[in-house]
Amino acid sequence: MIRYLKTDPWKIIEEGFNPQHHQSSESIFSLGNGKFGQRANHEEKYSGKHLQGSYVAGVYYPDKTLVGWWKNGYPEYFAKVLNATAWSIIHVHVNGEELDLAVTPVKDFVRELDMQRGLLTRSFTACFANGVECKVITQRFLSMHNENIAAIRYSITPLNAPATITFHSQLDGVVKNHDSNYDEMFWESIHQEVSQGSGSVVTRTKKTAFELAVAMCHEMQGVAWKSDEVAPAQVSSTFEGKFAVGEDAVLYKYVGIENSLYQSKERVNAVAQAHAATALQEGYETLLQAHTAAWARVWEMGDIVINGDDEAQQGIRFNIFHLNQTYTGKDARLNIGPKGFTGEKYGGSTYWDTEAYCIPFYMATKNQEVARQLLNYRHVQLEKAIENAAKLGFNNGAALYPMVTMNGEECHNEWEITFEEIHRNGAIAYAIYNYTRYTGDESYVMEKGWEVLLGIARFWAQRVHWSEQKSLYVMHGVTGPNEYENNVNNNWYTSYLAVWCLKYASSILHQLKAHDETAFAAGCHKWQLDWNQTSAQWQDIIEKMYLPQKEGSSIFLQQDGFLDKVLMPAAELDSAERPINQHWSWDRILRSCFIKQADVLQGIYFFEEDFDLATIQANFDFYEPMTVHESSLSPCVHSILAAKLGYEEKAVEMYMRTSRLDLDDYNHEAHEGLHITSMAGTWMAVVQGFGGMRVKGDQLTFQPILPTQWESYQFRVNHRGVVKEVNVSKDGVRIEEVKGVAAS
């Protein structure tokens, strides 16, 4: 745990510049608006360690797979969200000396992310070697109102001597992904132009041929335009002025962004320029006002208030803030990358995290169309999932969704995950069920979802096999959510989920048949489905699936052979060896009993209604002590179950861990980017955990608990168009409908 940021209910504050944490700060203070995002890179030159990063949603590059030992079925490419034209650069010189926080000493440095307004501010006093001291205040935002616009206000004021101040504002399209497998450039330059401080750069991705245009305009206060510079994929403009002590030099930089997902290639440059020009015309304050108002609407619906514990409060808002920056649900082609726009790890692609963790958040805090769009994303990619399964030897329309994907094709290349972590298929089916049950909207599953369910069920029916020895169906060679076990037989979670999928798909198909016999017949024809035979086969598996359980107990076994391990609590591990994935060799991790993330408990969380409380408790008590939570997706599920079981202390511990995972950098990896998808799990920990929210038929029910150290907490959920506010305090629980607030 690393703690260098101040606690505040609405703000993230760094007091004093911490170069050693700067890369983490760049992630933590990132901004985004669903369409593009920007790490908190300093505007001015910074020669210290940092990771320059501007990312644009949906614009990807198929980087050639890097692999030690090739296995059949590995994909040729790993699609990656691209580090794109850097637009936040404003280099600063004072009397010819460059400002560089790795060189120039600074005083009173404060970096502040105002989450309420989506505004990043820095202020400090720079002490130049030439003797001049200047006050610097920078501010920027990526508009939530107009998602094609960003704005920066850069002000610098001499404090002790008059000075010449020079701004050198750039757009730099010569950018390389830090995670490029073979150190290749993914972009080529197409066009650049600049004239009197207004300019633009157009670049095109190799292979995928996306075009991206970034334009800039400037508004000056005290400085005057001096010159423009142009090079392939790079433009810049220089502004300069002489300033008396106390006199402000201010540069406003307005940035417009557009790409060929939204505009024809002929138009992207003109449109980006128009965005920048519009921004200049509207002016900084007007833009900021519209942006702040948009954030206010987000918070009005989505905020969670926790009174009496500022760390808990700051944590949950940090999570909600970043989720809203990452994905706004406006574009069906987009999804939620595990790092959002805050880093490059994991390629920015789609994982099962979306279905298992993110959908509940977006479903309850947004219009239900947003969740439907996320479901639709997988329906659109069904054909690719069928192709993917065919590559692995499955047939007859069996669908295996990829572990990682951008366009439906598999990107991942570790056999134990790519080929074996097939439980992802179940989460995708579960999300359909979850959406339908929560929203009451049966139209998705009836129109499209059933096809996804059919493909998935067909996969499971082929993936199990009959064990003569057991006289039961078994499932070999899988990796569960607990990736600290590979290639195991009969992973309880995966097998349970598979059976559930067969049941659910079966019931949906029966429903479809009952509802419209003709349409069903057409569907059977389309998918070459002999329903009677298939239904019987599925039923046989449902009835005869082997699900490992500890003899004479209600403990479900994570997999065959689990009880043969040396079982010991993680608390007994030497803290110098934690996290074990940074200290132990892989075989040692695999042989140990230690669990990376909820596995059996993930299943119990999904299908809570199938188990009595004693069973839930027995399994929690058995598995939780062996769980090291080295996946960001682990603590939230434990927090929810702990809350249900009345383990308040554990629930709060797990909640703090998930909500402050990046703020307190538990796993020493915030510098690579934030854990965006697990942030939705944090939301679940409050709403489903402490709030005890469940769906019962057409109703939401709540069984709240109030952690001792909290005074009260409050959240709102959108349920079928009605916004409900839940307020839990020492005085009791108040649930009421909120009028005049709509989830957008």
Place this chain on the structure above:
Amino acid sequence: MIRYLKTDPWKIIEEGFNPQHHQSSESIFSLGNGKFGQRANHEEKYSGKHLQGSYVAGVYYPDKTLVGWWKNGYPEYFAKVLNATAWSIIHVHVNGEELDLAVTPVKDFVRELDMQRGLLTRSFTACFANGVECKVITQRFLSMHNENIAAIRYSITPLNAPATITFHSQLDGVVKNHDSNYDEMFWESIHQEVSQGSGSVVTRTKKTAFELAVAMCHEMQGVAWKSDEVAPAQVSSTFEGKFAVGEDAVLYKYVGIENSLYQSKERVNAVAQAHAATALQEGYETLLQAHTAAWARVWEMGDIVINGDDEAQQGIRFNIFHLNQTYTGKDARLNIGPKGFTGEKYGGSTYWDTEAYCIPFYMATKNQEVARQLLNYRHVQLEKAIENAAKLGFNNGAALYPMVTMNGEECHNEWEITFEEIHRNGAIAYAIYNYTRYTGDESYVMEKGWEVLLGIARFWAQRVHWSEQKSLYVMHGVTGPNEYENNVNNNWYTSYLAVWCLKYASSILHQLKAHDETAFAAGCHKWQLDWNQTSAQWQDIIEKMYLPQKEGSSIFLQQDGFLDKVLMPAAELDSAERPINQHWSWDRILRSCFIKQADVLQGIYFFEEDFDLATIQANFDFYEPMTVHESSLSPCVHSILAAKLGYEEKAVEMYMRTSRLDLDDYNHEAHEGLHITSMAGTWMAVVQGFGGMRVKGDQLTFQPILPTQWESYQFRVNHRGVVKEVNVSKDGVRIEEVKGVAAS
């Protein structure tokens, strides 16, 4: 199976040039003499697909590891034998037109490897576009008499018109490994010189700083020296003459090689030049005579004669020939790379193949010092094996030998193999036992081997763990020799071998103690060994180790859960899907019952005396049908067991498969290099399989069978300094001592 070579008892013959098989031919016709080796690259330019390859034993480079997803414990480097200065190049022009078999049509092409003499010959008629036709005859050898010398005789004769013939003979040190992970150069140029046709090139490996000098001299017949050319790490000389029809232009190229493993860096160049000069002075015929005489001595001891089946005869000689080309046992720093000098795959490093397959061959066909040297190789690397085990979390002197190594450090980077295929440790212990029992030489194990055994036994004692559930010791997370199962629990072979190691180490240490109490106490002190405690702990494991077995039968289970698989014979597989490792995704292979190579049967082969014939038969009958033999190391073990069981047809089928694996290219990979180490398995298939040779106490015993289609076969073995000849014919078996023949 690909068959384009002629069958002949002593020769490998290619009639008609097959460009589509040229890369395979380059492997099959390779030459070597234990110190260096050369693929059968054409001397003249060849613009078609080929793999230029000159390799020098023991000269390696630590290439940076290539990996998709890093795991703790992976090595930073993969040591690779280096593709070194190309010395066989003689470019040829006729009237200015270059000879290039990818362009110039040829008639009557014959390539012939005379295994008896170690001589590679090509002859053909080249039909130049300029109308001239020439007869070309090339011949070369790498001296087995003076291992620092190679010689080429290149003759070309105009057949239909007088012609100017130009030879352009080169040494080219600008060479890249084809398997370079990051496309880097491993060599830098140090020195080059050339004068009137005599020259040399000195190059140095980056990082490891080995220096290699290659020198050349020429003898001319009809041509005259014309010019020299020099560039960094490259020298060449041009020779030219005018020739009447029927008049021969002949160039003799003498090559001397030396490297800094054997000479100081100051001297390598001079020594290489001296080798070349000596060769020139002795002349081609004298050199060839000495070379042929050296081969005659090898064959006198090591030949196996099979009468009545030329394919079987050619196969076994091909194997014996390449084994002798690869390793001669003269240098304790060298070992037997899986591809020898015939290709780059697997890096040319040392695998468990040496102990499990190669030692019996070298032990019986060479002086026993050769096998002792191979054992010593591991003793020298013991400290590194202890370091390797420590990296994986073991302590107290536990040793885990690497999966792949050049200098004792692990090179491999696939977790399921690097960390889990630990049975290699057992094979290394077994080789000590095997050597001691065969040679009767107890001095190795008493002086050095016991330290290796101690380290290995300590590893096993830590690698097993107590299962509360089973009340037995178990071993989790291993990969057996059958690499088509990964991360399994209780692999019978590995567990059986581990127990055997503990027993053997225990008995040796008891012996040592009984033999010399003081020396033993010193040894205990050196290795911090509390023998009483350790001995008791080992004994406990020996007595309580879990070895999976099919209930109510004598079938040992390959691993936990094996009987839960769908069991079916490989014969039922669609032949279009064979080999499965080229058609199936990895998870599908893992889930299937199909076995890559002998696993349980490998254990039964090693410890045959522990099992009655019915048990051996039951296990063979159970496992062999499921075995796809997609490892080169598989068929030989099956052939031996089949012979023992009287399954003659199966024994012959497996013998043919192992002996002609590369000649008939069963696995479509001869172009990458030959399967050198499995060639020793071929030898075992004849001697231990058909010949039924076993060690019983101080004696060798034989229980030969004669395959129906063979008339007779005959082999010699060196046993404790006495050479015995075994002759098996339809008339019976004759075993006699051969006087006047010594294994060298």
